Amino acid sequence: MAQQHLDPPTDPTAGPVCGDALAGYLRTQATEFLRALRQHRETGGDGGPPVRTKPRAVENGSQESVDAARALRRSARRISGSLHTFRPLLDADWSESMRPELAWLSGTLAREHAYGGRLERLLGALNRLSGSAAFPAQGQSAEPAGSRTQPSGNLTVGAAKAGALLDRQLTLARTRAHSAALQALGSSRFHAVADSVAVLASEVPLTPAASAIDLRPLAAAAQDRLTDAVTALPLVTAGHPYNAEALVHGLSADTAPHPQDAPWHQVRLLLRLHRYAREVLYVGDDPVDVRLLGAGQALNRHRDASEAASAAASAARTPRIAPATAYALGVLHADQRHEVEAARFAFHQAWQKEAVRTP
């Protein structure tokens, strides 16, 4: 083993990569977390305020605060993922108590960002579906375009009303998520997480055996979990363009999210864990795997479109809306379900590409 320890940890083909590499990775991520937290506090922690008057004209300080929140989420996800994949190397009690807290934190911080992105996606789609000039973008004047005053223009009025309804509902949700995030960052629960991460930055609680455990089989197991989940996906259907699968049950009475989306969301999470495991192995020298990158982007798009479609369907259940508004929301829902289908096709295309290198 002593000889193998001389192998550089950045080349996983040369021999086992052990506890030191994991400790180094976790320390780096913890340091990133603390830096992001400091930046978030310095910039007021009031990132991307859902001010209705000029939501796009985010001020410098706020943009920095948004970036800081993103960096916080980024390192929290990586720490949590590494704790999961490389469990046998870490103190079990500490690890078990840490993971749900990190999940709570990144989930709370992600929500505001998600509502903002969803609104932008839906308004963008309404714009595209209405012809570029017919519908005001978010935050712009809602003055009706000339065509909308024509008697035949009720469907475009519908698009405008649908946009206003979604703007109202998702901006409210975003505002609430923003307050919740601020409240979370001021809570004693968060301070406990931050303290734990501060300890992690200097001293990683490895088990005594960690220095002799090879990380590579653990990383390989994470990859196997991903591969198994991908194998279970309906990839033959997804690879056949225009299979019309994503809109099946598009009008069913079930208001829950599409059950057919769940395995894809699961693959998205497993892909992320696989990517983080690679980061640990290739410390600071991770070769960009175009295949994983493309597959991951497709799954992000899948998730975003799936949630946007749900938001459109949910808005259509608002009481007392006009038929033209409901019609526009129906078109929008179907459009986003097509996006879901397109994202699955894109994932299939990316996944078919030969793997560049696997750990």
Added chain:
Amino acid sequence: MAQQHLDPPTDPTAGPVCGDALAGYLRTQATEFLRALRQHRETGGDGGPPVRTKPRAVENGSQESVDAARALRRSARRISGSLHTFRPLLDADWSESMRPELAWLSGTLAREHAYGGRLERLLGALNRLSGSAAFPAQGQSAEPAGSRTQPSGNLTVGAAKAGALLDRQLTLARTRAHSAALQALGSSRFHAVADSVAVLASEVPLTPAASAIDLRPLAAAAQDRLTDAVTALPLVTAGHPYNAEALVHGLSADTAPHPQDAPWHQVRLLLRLHRYAREVLYVGDDPVDVRLLGAGQALNRHRDASEAASAAASAARTPRIAPATAYALGVLHADQRHEVEAARFAFHQAWQKEAVRTP
């Protein structure tokens, strides 16, 4: 020329094909027309009655009458197309007066069939979108499925109401088209067409020069018109799956049919003329060109989906409909526009295949 006339007319590679082949083709089509007309009269000429109680259980006599009407349209289109493509061989006055009458006849007969097919397509799509058991098929009991009584089931109620609305509107349109077709077949205008076709069955009004005019350059010109029109199509976009092009302006205020569909409809007509010209050349021995077949089927699907999407959008403009109905019609509209896009992709795929043989 005398030597070349000995070449069998069924082999266009062997030499020019002249007036005789055209005369033979027109006589055959005219005979088909007269046979179909006789069959239509014998079966009561009351094909596919839009009876609301059992529209699918068409009786034998009616099915025969539907077949007869289809055969009438089939030969009317072929005569009209040949008159157009091989104009220089035919008496100009006769030809010019005949074509609009044949177009009127096949258009009138086609309408009833089209409304029936459109309704079937839309109800089939609603079924698919609602989950298989949630929506009663046309003519079945409208008793609500269990899920629809749940409070969250308003969207499925919407699908059922949308189906009932479309059934009402398109069945009415079909009934009117049926009456119009019956009226047309009893009119003196139709009797004049039938008399002209009866003359054509025995004596084709060729020009004196017809026996020396080669049909092949005329058929090639028809093919060139098709090829030029295909070249002008946005095929690069159509060949890229999920380009989302067909739903652009899906919510625009313009109630007219999608202008982006028109070039595709035009190619559909030119493809038909090309196919009929081939039939004249390969009398009775037309090799089935899989490429043309696939391309033609894709363009039929394109036309059907385009018109079904318009019908859904038009139904959504019915005053005083419930928001849930309008929502379902919006989903349905987008679904059919997606079908339009899928049909363009299918056309691109079929067209890319190497031509088996061209005249």
